[in-house]
Amino acid sequence: MSAQDQRTGGSITIGPGETHAGDLEVTAGDVLVAGTVDGDLTATGGSVTISGDVTGDVTATGGSVIIEGTVEGDLTATGGEVHVREAANIGGPVEATGETVTVDGTTDSDTRLDGESVTVGPTATIDGDLTYSADETTISDDADITGAVTETERDEGMAPFSNVSLPDIPDAALTPLVSLYLFLANFLFGAILLVAAPRFSDRVSAQGIDRPIVSGGVGVATLIGMPFVLGALFLSVVGIPLAFFASYSFIFFLWIGLVYGAFVIGTWGLSVFDYDHRWGGLAAGLAVVSLANILPYMGFLLVGIALFGVGAFVRALYEWRFANGDNGEQRESAPYPAVQEAKA
Known part of the structure:
Protein backbone atom coordinates (compact mmCIF):
# COMPACT_ATOMS: atom_id res chain seq x y z
CA MET A 1 0.00 0.00 0.00
CA SER A 2 0.99 3.61 -0.51
CA ALA A 3 2.25 5.78 2.31
CA GLN A 4 -0.83 7.99 1.98
CA ASP A 5 -4.14 6.42 1.17
CA GLN A 6 -7.67 7.71 0.65
CA ARG A 7 -10.61 5.37 0.69
CA THR A 8 -14.31 5.96 0.04
CA GLY A 9 -17.17 3.50 0.08
CA GLY A 10 -20.26 2.21 1.80
CA SER A 11 -18.24 0.31 4.41
CA ILE A 12 -14.48 0.40 4.98
CA THR A 13 -12.77 -2.14 7.25
CA ILE A 14 -9.17 -2.66 8.34
CA GLY A 15 -9.55 -6.24 9.50
CA PRO A 16 -7.86 -8.00 12.43
CA GLY A 17 -4.28 -8.85 11.52
CA GLU A 18 -4.26 -6.30 8.67
CA THR A 19 -1.76 -3.42 8.81
CA HIS A 20 -2.03 -0.23 6.80
CA ALA A 21 1.38 1.42 6.44
CA GLY A 22 1.12 5.20 6.29
CA ASP A 23 -1.55 7.82 6.84
CA LEU A 24 -5.12 6.85 6.01
CA GLU A 25 -8.11 9.04 5.15
CA VAL A 26 -11.48 7.29 5.05
CA THR A 27 -14.98 8.48 4.14
CA ALA A 28 -17.70 5.84 4.32
CA GLY A 29 -21.04 4.91 5.80
CA ASP A 30 -19.33 2.65 8.35
CA VAL A 31 -15.64 2.70 9.28
CA LEU A 32 -14.10 -0.12 11.34
CA VAL A 33 -10.44 -0.31 12.25
CA ALA A 34 -9.87 -3.68 13.89
CA GLY A 35 -6.29 -4.03 12.68
CA THR A 36 -3.41 -1.52 12.68
CA VAL A 37 -2.95 1.85 11.04
CA ASP A 38 0.74 2.73 11.14
CA GLY A 39 0.26 6.48 10.78
CA ASP A 40 -2.43 9.11 11.22
CA LEU A 41 -6.09 8.24 10.70
CA THR A 42 -8.81 10.62 9.51
CA ALA A 43 -12.21 8.93 9.46
CA THR A 44 -15.63 10.32 8.54
CA GLY A 45 -18.76 8.17 8.48
CA GLY A 46 -22.11 7.29 9.91
CA SER A 47 -20.27 5.23 12.49
CA VAL A 48 -16.54 5.09 13.25
CA THR A 49 -15.20 2.29 15.44
CA ILE A 50 -11.53 1.81 16.35
CA SER A 51 -10.89 -1.46 18.14
CA GLY A 52 -7.36 -1.97 16.81
CA ASP A 53 -4.22 0.18 16.99
CA VAL A 54 -3.36 3.55 15.46
CA THR A 55 0.25 4.66 15.88
CA GLY A 56 -0.42 8.30 14.96
CA ASP A 57 -3.18 10.85 15.57
CA VAL A 58 -6.88 10.14 15.06
CA THR A 59 -9.47 12.62 13.81
CA ALA A 60 -12.87 10.97 13.75
CA THR A 61 -16.26 12.43 12.81
CA GLY A 62 -19.50 10.46 12.69
CA GLY A 63 -22.94 9.76 14.03
CA SER A 64 -21.18 7.57 16.58
CA VAL A 65 -17.46 7.41 17.35
CA ILE A 66 -16.36 4.42 19.41
CA ILE A 67 -12.76 4.04 20.61
CA GLU A 68 -11.92 0.70 22.24
CA GLY A 69 -8.38 0.16 20.99
CA THR A 70 -5.07 2.02 21.23
CA VAL A 71 -4.35 5.47 19.82
CA GLU A 72 -0.72 6.41 20.42
CA GLY A 73 -1.17 10.03 19.32
CA ASP A 74 -3.86 12.69 19.79
CA LEU A 75 -7.57 11.97 19.56
CA THR A 76 -10.06 14.49 18.16
CA ALA A 77 -13.56 13.02 18.03
CA THR A 78 -16.84 14.66 17.02
CA GLY A 79 -20.19 12.90 16.79
CA GLY A 80 -23.67 12.38 18.09
CA GLU A 81 -22.19 9.82 20.48
CA VAL A 82 -18.50 9.69 21.43
CA HIS A 83 -17.45 6.80 23.68
CA VAL A 84 -13.92 6.01 24.84
CA ARG A 85 -14.51 2.53 26.20
CA GLU A 86 -12.81 0.77 29.08
CA ALA A 87 -10.27 -1.09 26.91
CA ALA A 88 -9.19 2.10 25.11
CA ASN A 89 -5.80 3.74 25.67
CA ILE A 90 -5.09 7.19 24.26
CA GLY A 91 -1.48 8.39 24.35
CA GLY A 92 -1.97 12.07 23.47
CA PRO A 93 -4.41 14.84 24.34
CA VAL A 94 -8.10 14.14 23.85
CA GLU A 95 -10.76 16.53 22.52
CA ALA A 96 -14.23 15.01 22.28
CA THR A 97 -17.41 16.84 21.28
CA GLY A 98 -20.86 15.34 20.89
CA GLU A 99 -24.38 15.05 22.13
CA THR A 100 -23.27 12.37 24.60
CA VAL A 101 -19.59 11.99 25.51
CA THR A 102 -18.41 9.11 27.70
CA VAL A 103 -14.92 8.22 28.90
CA ASP A 104 -14.40 4.81 30.50
CA GLY A 105 -10.86 4.15 29.28
CA THR A 106 -7.37 5.57 29.78
CA THR A 107 -6.01 8.86 28.49
CA ASP A 108 -2.35 9.68 29.11
CA SER A 109 -2.64 13.45 28.65
CA ASP A 110 -5.02 16.37 29.07
CA THR A 111 -8.62 15.69 28.16
CA ARG A 112 -11.30 18.14 27.04
CA LEU A 113 -14.94 17.03 26.79
CA ASP A 114 -17.93 18.98 25.50
CA GLY A 115 -21.49 17.73 25.09
CA GLU A 116 -25.07 17.89 26.21
CA SER A 117 -24.20 14.95 28.46
CA VAL A 118 -20.66 14.18 29.68
CA THR A 119 -19.82 11.08 31.70
CA VAL A 120 -16.50 10.01 33.20
CA GLY A 121 -17.00 6.46 34.39
CA PRO A 122 -15.49 4.60 37.39
CA THR A 123 -12.96 2.76 35.18
CA ALA A 124 -11.64 5.96 33.59
CA THR A 125 -8.01 7.01 34.08
CA ILE A 126 -7.01 10.53 33.01
CA ASP A 127 -3.30 11.26 33.45
CA GLY A 128 -3.60 15.02 33.07
CA ASP A 129 -6.12 17.82 33.42
CA LEU A 130 -9.82 17.34 32.71
CA THR A 131 -11.77 20.26 31.24
CA TYR A 132 -15.43 19.76 30.51
CA SER A 133 -18.56 21.67 29.55
CA ALA A 134 -21.98 20.07 29.53
CA ASP A 135 -25.64 20.47 30.39
CA GLU A 136 -25.52 17.22 32.38
CA THR A 137 -22.32 15.88 33.95
CA THR A 138 -21.47 12.68 35.77
CA ILE A 139 -17.92 12.21 37.09
CA SER A 140 -17.48 9.05 39.11
CA ASP A 141 -15.66 9.29 42.43
CA ASP A 142 -13.78 6.12 41.42
CA ALA A 143 -12.33 7.73 38.29
CA ASP A 144 -8.55 8.29 38.50
CA ILE A 145 -7.82 11.89 37.46
CA THR A 146 -4.29 13.11 38.25
CA GLY A 147 -4.66 16.73 37.14
CA ALA A 148 -7.07 19.57 37.77
CA VAL A 149 -10.78 19.23 36.99
CA THR A 150 -12.27 22.39 35.47
CA GLU A 151 -15.79 23.12 34.28
CA THR A 152 -16.33 25.77 31.58
CA GLU A 153 -19.43 27.33 30.08
CA ARG A 154 -20.80 25.92 26.85
CA ASP A 155 -21.06 28.05 23.72
CA GLU A 156 -18.77 30.74 25.05
CA GLY A 157 -18.91 32.44 21.67
CA MET A 158 -22.54 33.28 22.35
CA ALA A 159 -21.81 34.92 25.71
CA PRO A 160 -22.23 38.54 24.42
CA PHE A 161 -25.85 37.70 23.61
CA SER A 162 -26.65 35.85 26.80
CA ASN A 163 -28.59 38.77 28.25
CA VAL A 164 -30.62 39.40 25.09
CA SER A 165 -34.16 38.05 25.14
CA LEU A 166 -36.41 37.73 22.12
CA PRO A 167 -40.04 38.81 22.31
CA ASP A 168 -42.57 36.06 22.86
CA ILE A 169 -44.61 35.23 19.78
CA PRO A 170 -48.13 33.90 20.47
Whole structure:
Protein backbone atom coordinates (compact mmCIF):
# COMPACT_ATOMS: atom_id res chain seq x y z
CA MET A 1 0.00 0.00 0.00
CA SER A 2 0.99 3.61 -0.51
CA ALA A 3 2.25 5.78 2.31
CA GLN A 4 -0.83 7.99 1.98
CA ASP A 5 -4.14 6.42 1.17
CA GLN A 6 -7.67 7.71 0.65
CA ARG A 7 -10.61 5.37 0.69
CA THR A 8 -14.31 5.96 0.04
CA GLY A 9 -17.17 3.50 0.08
CA GLY A 10 -20.26 2.21 1.80
CA SER A 11 -18.24 0.31 4.41
CA ILE A 12 -14.48 0.40 4.98
CA THR A 13 -12.77 -2.14 7.25
CA ILE A 14 -9.17 -2.66 8.34
CA GLY A 15 -9.55 -6.24 9.50
CA PRO A 16 -7.86 -8.00 12.43
CA GLY A 17 -4.28 -8.85 11.52
CA GLU A 18 -4.26 -6.30 8.67
CA THR A 19 -1.76 -3.42 8.81
CA HIS A 20 -2.03 -0.23 6.80
CA ALA A 21 1.38 1.42 6.44
CA GLY A 22 1.12 5.20 6.29
CA ASP A 23 -1.55 7.82 6.84
CA LEU A 24 -5.12 6.85 6.01
CA GLU A 25 -8.11 9.04 5.15
CA VAL A 26 -11.48 7.29 5.05
CA THR A 27 -14.98 8.48 4.14
CA ALA A 28 -17.70 5.84 4.32
CA GLY A 29 -21.04 4.91 5.80
CA ASP A 30 -19.33 2.65 8.35
CA VAL A 31 -15.64 2.70 9.28
CA LEU A 32 -14.10 -0.12 11.34
CA VAL A 33 -10.44 -0.31 12.25
CA ALA A 34 -9.87 -3.68 13.89
CA GLY A 35 -6.29 -4.03 12.68
CA THR A 36 -3.41 -1.52 12.68
CA VAL A 37 -2.95 1.85 11.04
CA ASP A 38 0.74 2.73 11.14
CA GLY A 39 0.26 6.48 10.78
CA ASP A 40 -2.43 9.11 11.22
CA LEU A 41 -6.09 8.24 10.70
CA THR A 42 -8.81 10.62 9.51
CA ALA A 43 -12.21 8.93 9.46
CA THR A 44 -15.63 10.32 8.54
CA GLY A 45 -18.76 8.17 8.48
CA GLY A 46 -22.11 7.29 9.91
CA SER A 47 -20.27 5.23 12.49
CA VAL A 48 -16.54 5.09 13.25
CA THR A 49 -15.20 2.29 15.44
CA ILE A 50 -11.53 1.81 16.35
CA SER A 51 -10.89 -1.46 18.14
CA GLY A 52 -7.36 -1.97 16.81
CA ASP A 53 -4.22 0.18 16.99
CA VAL A 54 -3.36 3.55 15.46
CA THR A 55 0.25 4.66 15.88
CA GLY A 56 -0.42 8.30 14.96
CA ASP A 57 -3.18 10.85 15.57
CA VAL A 58 -6.88 10.14 15.06
CA THR A 59 -9.47 12.62 13.81
CA ALA A 60 -12.87 10.97 13.75
CA THR A 61 -16.26 12.43 12.81
CA GLY A 62 -19.50 10.46 12.69
CA GLY A 63 -22.94 9.76 14.03
CA SER A 64 -21.18 7.57 16.58
CA VAL A 65 -17.46 7.41 17.35
CA ILE A 66 -16.36 4.42 19.41
CA ILE A 67 -12.76 4.04 20.61
CA GLU A 68 -11.92 0.70 22.24
CA GLY A 69 -8.38 0.16 20.99
CA THR A 70 -5.07 2.02 21.23
CA VAL A 71 -4.35 5.47 19.82
CA GLU A 72 -0.72 6.41 20.42
CA GLY A 73 -1.17 10.03 19.32
CA ASP A 74 -3.86 12.69 19.79
CA LEU A 75 -7.57 11.97 19.56
CA THR A 76 -10.06 14.49 18.16
CA ALA A 77 -13.56 13.02 18.03
CA THR A 78 -16.84 14.66 17.02
CA GLY A 79 -20.19 12.90 16.79
CA GLY A 80 -23.67 12.38 18.09
CA GLU A 81 -22.19 9.82 20.48
CA VAL A 82 -18.50 9.69 21.43
CA HIS A 83 -17.45 6.80 23.68
CA VAL A 84 -13.92 6.01 24.84
CA ARG A 85 -14.51 2.53 26.20
CA GLU A 86 -12.81 0.77 29.08
CA ALA A 87 -10.27 -1.09 26.91
CA ALA A 88 -9.19 2.10 25.11
CA ASN A 89 -5.80 3.74 25.67
CA ILE A 90 -5.09 7.19 24.26
CA GLY A 91 -1.48 8.39 24.35
CA GLY A 92 -1.97 12.07 23.47
CA PRO A 93 -4.41 14.84 24.34
CA VAL A 94 -8.10 14.14 23.85
CA GLU A 95 -10.76 16.53 22.52
CA ALA A 96 -14.23 15.01 22.28
CA THR A 97 -17.41 16.84 21.28
CA GLY A 98 -20.86 15.34 20.89
CA GLU A 99 -24.38 15.05 22.13
CA THR A 100 -23.27 12.37 24.60
CA VAL A 101 -19.59 11.99 25.51
CA THR A 102 -18.41 9.11 27.70
CA VAL A 103 -14.92 8.22 28.90
CA ASP A 104 -14.40 4.81 30.50
CA GLY A 105 -10.86 4.15 29.28
CA THR A 106 -7.37 5.57 29.78
CA THR A 107 -6.01 8.86 28.49
CA ASP A 108 -2.35 9.68 29.11
CA SER A 109 -2.64 13.45 28.65
CA ASP A 110 -5.02 16.37 29.07
CA THR A 111 -8.62 15.69 28.16
CA ARG A 112 -11.30 18.14 27.04
CA LEU A 113 -14.94 17.03 26.79
CA ASP A 114 -17.93 18.98 25.50
CA GLY A 115 -21.49 17.73 25.09
CA GLU A 116 -25.07 17.89 26.21
CA SER A 117 -24.20 14.95 28.46
CA VAL A 118 -20.66 14.18 29.68
CA THR A 119 -19.82 11.08 31.70
CA VAL A 120 -16.50 10.01 33.20
CA GLY A 121 -17.00 6.46 34.39
CA PRO A 122 -15.49 4.60 37.39
CA THR A 123 -12.96 2.76 35.18
CA ALA A 124 -11.64 5.96 33.59
CA THR A 125 -8.01 7.01 34.08
CA ILE A 126 -7.01 10.53 33.01
CA ASP A 127 -3.30 11.26 33.45
CA GLY A 128 -3.60 15.02 33.07
CA ASP A 129 -6.12 17.82 33.42
CA LEU A 130 -9.82 17.34 32.71
CA THR A 131 -11.77 20.26 31.24
CA TYR A 132 -15.43 19.76 30.51
CA SER A 133 -18.56 21.67 29.55
CA ALA A 134 -21.98 20.07 29.53
CA ASP A 135 -25.64 20.47 30.39
CA GLU A 136 -25.52 17.22 32.38
CA THR A 137 -22.32 15.88 33.95
CA THR A 138 -21.47 12.68 35.77
CA ILE A 139 -17.92 12.21 37.09
CA SER A 140 -17.48 9.05 39.11
CA ASP A 141 -15.66 9.29 42.43
CA ASP A 142 -13.78 6.12 41.42
CA ALA A 143 -12.33 7.73 38.29
CA ASP A 144 -8.55 8.29 38.50
CA ILE A 145 -7.82 11.89 37.46
CA THR A 146 -4.29 13.11 38.25
CA GLY A 147 -4.66 16.73 37.14
CA ALA A 148 -7.07 19.57 37.77
CA VAL A 149 -10.78 19.23 36.99
CA THR A 150 -12.27 22.39 35.47
CA GLU A 151 -15.79 23.12 34.28
CA THR A 152 -16.33 25.77 31.58
CA GLU A 153 -19.43 27.33 30.08
CA ARG A 154 -20.80 25.92 26.85
CA ASP A 155 -21.06 28.05 23.72
CA GLU A 156 -18.77 30.74 25.05
CA GLY A 157 -18.91 32.44 21.67
CA MET A 158 -22.54 33.28 22.35
CA ALA A 159 -21.81 34.92 25.71
CA PRO A 160 -22.23 38.54 24.42
CA PHE A 161 -25.85 37.70 23.61
CA SER A 162 -26.65 35.85 26.80
CA ASN A 163 -28.59 38.77 28.25
CA VAL A 164 -30.62 39.40 25.09
CA SER A 165 -34.16 38.05 25.14
CA LEU A 166 -36.41 37.73 22.12
CA PRO A 167 -40.04 38.81 22.31
CA ASP A 168 -42.57 36.06 22.86
CA ILE A 169 -44.61 35.23 19.78
CA PRO A 170 -48.13 33.90 20.47
CA ASP A 171 -48.72 30.41 19.14
CA ALA A 172 -51.76 31.64 17.21
CA ALA A 173 -49.57 34.07 15.25
CA LEU A 174 -46.65 31.72 14.63
CA THR A 175 -48.22 29.63 11.86
CA PRO A 176 -49.43 32.63 9.82
CA LEU A 177 -46.02 34.26 10.13
CA VAL A 178 -44.28 31.11 8.91
CA SER A 179 -46.75 30.85 6.02
CA LEU A 180 -46.14 34.50 5.10
CA TYR A 181 -42.39 33.92 5.14
CA LEU A 182 -42.73 30.85 2.91
CA PHE A 183 -45.03 32.74 0.55
CA LEU A 184 -42.51 35.58 0.18
CA ALA A 185 -39.57 33.17 -0.26
CA ASN A 186 -41.43 31.16 -2.90
CA PHE A 187 -42.63 34.32 -4.65
CA LEU A 188 -39.07 35.68 -4.80
CA PHE A 189 -37.82 32.40 -6.28
CA GLY A 190 -40.73 32.33 -8.73
CA ALA A 191 -40.00 35.91 -9.75
CA ILE A 192 -36.42 34.92 -10.56
CA LEU A 193 -37.69 32.09 -12.76
CA LEU A 194 -40.21 34.30 -14.56
CA VAL A 195 -37.73 37.12 -15.18
CA ALA A 196 -34.88 34.82 -16.26
CA ALA A 197 -37.04 32.56 -18.44
CA PRO A 198 -40.40 34.17 -19.31
CA ARG A 199 -41.05 32.17 -22.51
CA PHE A 200 -39.91 28.93 -20.95
CA SER A 201 -42.14 29.58 -17.91
CA ASP A 202 -45.08 30.12 -20.26
CA ARG A 203 -44.21 26.80 -21.89
CA VAL A 204 -44.27 25.10 -18.47
CA SER A 205 -47.67 26.64 -17.80
CA ALA A 206 -48.99 25.46 -21.17
CA GLN A 207 -47.77 21.90 -20.56
CA GLY A 208 -49.48 21.79 -17.16
CA ILE A 209 -52.76 23.29 -18.32
CA ASP A 210 -53.06 21.40 -21.61
CA ARG A 211 -52.15 17.94 -20.27
CA PRO A 212 -52.34 17.97 -16.46
CA ILE A 213 -52.62 14.19 -16.05
CA VAL A 214 -49.55 13.54 -18.19
CA SER A 215 -47.58 16.18 -16.28
CA GLY A 216 -48.58 14.64 -12.97
CA GLY A 217 -47.59 11.19 -14.21
CA VAL A 218 -44.17 12.43 -15.34
CA GLY A 219 -43.65 14.02 -11.91
CA VAL A 220 -44.53 10.76 -10.12
CA ALA A 221 -42.25 8.79 -12.44
CA THR A 222 -39.41 11.21 -11.68
CA LEU A 223 -39.95 10.80 -7.96
CA ILE A 224 -40.00 7.00 -8.23
CA GLY A 225 -36.98 6.82 -10.53
CA MET A 226 -34.67 9.14 -8.60
CA PRO A 227 -33.94 6.69 -5.69
CA PHE A 228 -32.85 4.07 -8.22
CA VAL A 229 -30.50 6.57 -9.88
CA LEU A 230 -29.03 7.60 -6.53
CA GLY A 231 -28.67 3.96 -5.48
CA ALA A 232 -26.80 3.13 -8.67
CA LEU A 233 -24.42 6.04 -8.05
CA PHE A 234 -23.75 4.95 -4.46
CA LEU A 235 -22.60 1.54 -5.70
CA SER A 236 -19.47 3.03 -7.25
CA VAL A 237 -16.71 4.93 -5.48
CA VAL A 238 -16.64 7.60 -8.20
CA GLY A 239 -20.42 7.96 -8.05
CA ILE A 240 -20.69 8.63 -4.31
CA PRO A 241 -19.85 12.36 -4.52
CA LEU A 242 -22.21 12.64 -7.50
CA ALA A 243 -24.92 10.89 -5.48
CA PHE A 244 -24.60 13.39 -2.63
CA PHE A 245 -24.70 16.27 -5.11
CA ALA A 246 -27.72 14.75 -6.88
CA SER A 247 -29.55 14.30 -3.56
CA TYR A 248 -29.26 17.99 -2.69
CA SER A 249 -30.00 18.98 -6.29
CA PHE A 250 -33.20 16.91 -6.23
CA ILE A 251 -34.43 18.87 -3.20
CA PHE A 252 -33.85 22.08 -5.18
CA PHE A 253 -35.56 20.42 -8.15
CA LEU A 254 -38.65 19.76 -6.00
CA TRP A 255 -38.67 23.41 -4.97
CA ILE A 256 -38.69 24.39 -8.65
CA GLY A 257 -41.56 21.94 -9.10
CA LEU A 258 -43.55 23.44 -6.21
CA VAL A 259 -43.18 27.00 -7.52
CA TYR A 260 -43.91 26.06 -11.12
CA GLY A 261 -46.83 23.89 -10.01
CA ALA A 262 -48.29 26.86 -8.14
CA PHE A 263 -47.69 29.04 -11.19
CA VAL A 264 -49.59 26.62 -13.43
CA ILE A 265 -52.50 26.34 -10.99
CA GLY A 266 -52.70 30.12 -10.51
CA THR A 267 -52.51 30.79 -14.25
CA TRP A 268 -55.27 28.27 -14.90
CA GLY A 269 -57.42 29.78 -12.15
CA LEU A 270 -57.13 33.27 -13.62
CA SER A 271 -57.87 31.95 -17.12
CA VAL A 272 -61.26 30.80 -15.88
CA PHE A 273 -62.09 34.49 -15.46
CA ASP A 274 -60.49 35.38 -18.84
CA TYR A 275 -57.57 37.06 -17.10
CA ASP A 276 -53.99 36.46 -18.19
CA HIS A 277 -51.21 37.78 -15.95
CA ARG A 278 -47.93 36.05 -15.06
CA TRP A 279 -47.42 37.72 -11.71
CA GLY A 280 -51.05 37.37 -10.74
CA GLY A 281 -50.95 33.69 -11.61
CA LEU A 282 -47.82 33.17 -9.54
CA ALA A 283 -49.29 35.01 -6.55
CA ALA A 284 -52.62 33.16 -6.77
CA GLY A 285 -50.96 29.76 -7.00
CA LEU A 286 -48.61 30.44 -4.09
CA ALA A 287 -51.60 31.61 -2.06
CA VAL A 288 -53.05 28.12 -2.57
CA VAL A 289 -49.72 26.62 -1.43
CA SER A 290 -49.70 28.79 1.70
CA LEU A 291 -53.31 27.85 2.50
CA ALA A 292 -52.50 24.16 2.10
CA ASN A 293 -49.55 24.63 4.46
CA ILE A 294 -51.81 26.15 7.15
CA LEU A 295 -54.70 23.71 6.94
CA PRO A 296 -54.29 20.37 8.77
CA TYR A 297 -54.01 17.12 6.82
CA MET A 298 -53.26 18.97 3.57
CA GLY A 299 -49.60 18.07 3.25
CA PHE A 300 -50.44 15.65 0.43
CA LEU A 301 -51.66 18.62 -1.60
CA LEU A 302 -48.24 20.28 -1.40
CA VAL A 303 -46.61 17.05 -2.56
CA GLY A 304 -49.10 16.81 -5.42
CA ILE A 305 -48.46 20.39 -6.53
CA ALA A 306 -44.68 19.83 -6.42
CA LEU A 307 -44.86 16.63 -8.47
CA PHE A 308 -47.28 18.24 -10.93
CA GLY A 309 -44.86 21.14 -11.36
CA VAL A 310 -41.89 18.78 -11.77
CA GLY A 311 -43.74 16.94 -14.52
CA ALA A 312 -44.68 20.14 -16.35
CA PHE A 313 -41.10 21.41 -16.00
CA VAL A 314 -39.58 18.18 -17.34
CA ARG A 315 -42.00 18.08 -20.28
CA ALA A 316 -41.34 21.73 -21.13
CA LEU A 317 -37.59 21.11 -20.94
CA TYR A 318 -37.97 18.08 -23.19
CA GLU A 319 -40.05 20.06 -25.67
CA TRP A 320 -37.49 22.86 -25.74
CA ARG A 321 -34.62 20.37 -26.16
CA PHE A 322 -36.19 18.92 -29.30
CA ALA A 323 -37.92 22.06 -30.54
CA ASN A 324 -35.61 22.22 -33.59
CA GLY A 325 -37.11 19.00 -35.00
CA ASP A 326 -35.45 16.79 -37.55
CA ASN A 327 -34.57 19.47 -40.08
CA GLY A 328 -31.70 20.80 -37.97
CA GLU A 329 -33.11 24.35 -37.79
CA GLN A 330 -32.09 26.51 -34.85
CA ARG A 331 -34.30 26.42 -31.81
CA GLU A 332 -36.95 29.08 -31.50
CA SER A 333 -35.55 30.34 -28.16
CA ALA A 334 -33.32 29.36 -25.31
CA PRO A 335 -34.98 28.36 -22.03
CA TYR A 336 -33.42 31.31 -20.21
CA PRO A 337 -33.55 34.25 -22.64
CA ALA A 338 -32.84 36.83 -19.96
CA VAL A 339 -29.59 35.08 -19.10
CA GLN A 340 -28.67 34.73 -22.77
CA GLU A 341 -29.36 38.41 -23.39
CA ALA A 342 -27.18 39.36 -20.40
CA LYS A 343 -24.33 37.28 -21.77
CA ALA A 344 -24.72 38.92 -25.18
